[in-house]
Amino acid sequence: MMRATDGGPGSMLLRLKVSVVGSEPAIWRLLEVDSSLTLDRVHEVLQAAVGWRDYHLHSFTDTDPYVRLRAVNGIVREPRRWVPLDLMEDSDDDLPETDWTLGQILTPESGPLFYEYDFGDGWIHRLEFSGTLPLPANAPRARLVAGARRAPLEDSGGIGGYYDLLDALADPGHEDHENLHAWAAWTAGPWQKFDPDQLDINAVNHELALMFPAPCANGERSGTESLTQELANRMPPGLRREFRAYLRGAGLDGPATVEAAVAEAMTAPYLWLTRRVGREGLSLTAAGWLPPAVVREAMTELGWARDWIGKANREDQTLPVLQLRESAQRLGLVRKIKGRLVLTSAAKRLLDDPAGLWLFLARSVAHRHRHDSERDAALLLLLEVAAARQTEWGGFLAAVSFGLGALGWSTRTGAELEPNTVQALLVDAQDALLNLGIFDDRFGLKPGTVKPGQAFARAALHS
Template sequence: MPTDPDELRAFVEGIGSAPPLTNAVAYRLRVTLNGVTPPVWRSVTVRSTSRLDELHDVLQTVMGWNDSHLHQWRRPDLENPGVVDRFATRSCIEDGFADGARCEDVTRLDDVLTTPGDAMVYEYDFGDGWEHTVLLEGIDNDESPDEALCVAGERACPPEDCGGVPGYERLLAVLADRDHSDHVSLSVWSGGFDPEAFSVDDVNALIAARDAMSLYPPVVGSRIEQVLTRIPYQAAPHVHALMARAHLQDRIDQPIDDVMDGALTHLRWLLRRIGDDGIALTQSGYVPPAHVKAARDELDWGDRRAGNGDREVDNPQFERLRDGARDLGLIRKHRGQLVLTKRGAAGLVRDRELWEQVHAGLPLGRERIELEAGFLVLLTVAAGASWSERRRAMVEGLAALGWRNPDGSALNAFDASWVAAVTEDFLSTIGALGPFDGLPPDWARGFAQIVLST
């Protein structure tokens, strides 16, 4: 609550002018981009009580714009012919750029469109001058949707900053003419733009992704927050959609003892095996076969064990466990022995100490790209994602964060897996990723949530 008199008065006036969000029904809107042939349009269902600023977010998403320009609304005043009602953003009104306009964030949709057939104009990008006709096609009084839903549409939204309708017409003509002198440069500039591309499922995935960050945000001040806030939902909808499943603010109903046992079992075994005396390594620097055989026989590796030999090189899971413990600062090589560090020795005698070191030490890696890839892996675990979902989210997320191959090409699934390997290998070794074609276990989801909340 503001204490300054002027701010308090504005606050009270704002409350008084904002309509109550009651009596919501479903509005079916048809949104058509004016002046474009063939037509670009969407049919979308929204709550009638949505404010115009909320509808702006919906239109940006369903049309495919990037919300990088100003916008406003226009509607003919039915009671005063020749008069046009305007609705603008609060910042435009306060800066004096929208005299006489009403504020969109205190105007409900059902105050502007009331009867099927009513329409208004949504203008976006005052330079390019894109105008959309927003028509109220129908009302379903038995429904009140919690979220917007795209139900139909055709064709892709024009690229941002292409010059409005005239510029878009020229762009289409050049892209269709391979012999045009500007064909290659505009093809590259537009990112391989396909004017016919449209998918209802893709649009609704974007809607869900757009809402995920506000409805299911990461913990404020957590390290994952610093990564996610740099990833636009338009560029990585699958990453943001995972937020709705990851529950980073609310832990899943999983006993902490089960989470700790799942995360620490393999590490506990290794620290105890090394103990105060350490393990003398072979001349080649490997752990002797007796210890490898004991690990293979005494630990549950699920379907992750490869090979039945007793040498470390024949058991990659054991090798990754050793590497993970080293990267967590629990063990090290010293004078031909594998020994505990001070952290490892403390974790050996106090479970809580080991727990703190493990979840605080993830993700693993030295380079920023390795850490950011590791955060994305942990997000997929917290969301209970499948292997294919993990790969798709990682490719999207790393691209949105600006990572590319040294030659400038986009990262593929193999590249994403390679940069995330140090974290992913450790999680796989302790069983946190589940079977190859399955889902992470519940304890792993709880573990990833805890890691991502710090």
């Protein structure tokens, strides 16, 4: 047989109804799909359209896997099964999904096609032929026309386990209600609230369009990849889709500018320090600390002395001043040279430019980090600030933890990062946001001035 090719669009769209077998009320999708797509690409379309994360193995078959075949004229027809190439070595009878197109298999005469995802949970999808129509020029090669309800949660135990989960979530008196609620929230993640009845058709079609992009002139990519796009492109396909949907609703297209008075108020701690250091620099103590008089002055003039217990005259024992000076060093405003604290050339230019300093700090929070893991954590934190959906530090921490896992960060043994590890990765960005007033209450870590904070986060993510 001649090998199928998927280099470009065919001339016909297949309309097919996809139903998750056993779901009641039904989880279904009505799709229009280019008949020339090979089954490996159809797999990608189904993952996006139904809403799976592509964590598990899959296969296609022309026979319901859970229905026993009957003999016809004494002969039992052998079912055909199409699998990814990496599963071909497990069986001599399977067919490569890359060699067959949807139009070759799903026809008015063929009967339904079945797609199984996750051989453990056994999610069976019934694909039924519903008609054909021409594929207009420049039309999408896959489109979701209609549907109902989101995909079940991954690893929820098959269709029976999923409905047991929904029953427990709906019953506050269920003995496992709280534990299962926490599991469902963690599994769904921070980028989409778990709602069994939710389906965003526009978001699905956005992702389907990205699967088959129109070629750019000369084969070149247009534009420059943003920081958030770069994060998305490093994630597994399933989570990438959820992350991009979250980005579209996160308000990143809002204003990324600030009024002069607001900039001066937000950058006040950094302005005070850079101006106090001055163009001539500031002598440090023999141990390399800020002089006691300067520490007392900082605590008084920045309004931090009111809530501080102690003399507030030694930098090593006065946490707010220590954090400010170390943050200013990390962000590229000051540095130590031969027993003196001196301004960088950038800081000298910004001594009388609060708005410029505000933008400089936004760029520094996004880009100046000691390790790539700290950079990713900072960008995920900035995204949550821009989205303004979290109200407590625990929510920020959980969202960043989930994002770091999606980006592949783990312990050396492959385990998920513990909250204290994620907290340590966020220390530098957290200190900067505290000093800027985006977070207040240094020990409760609650969002403070939300709108200016959102604008700052947008400026950082656009830098």
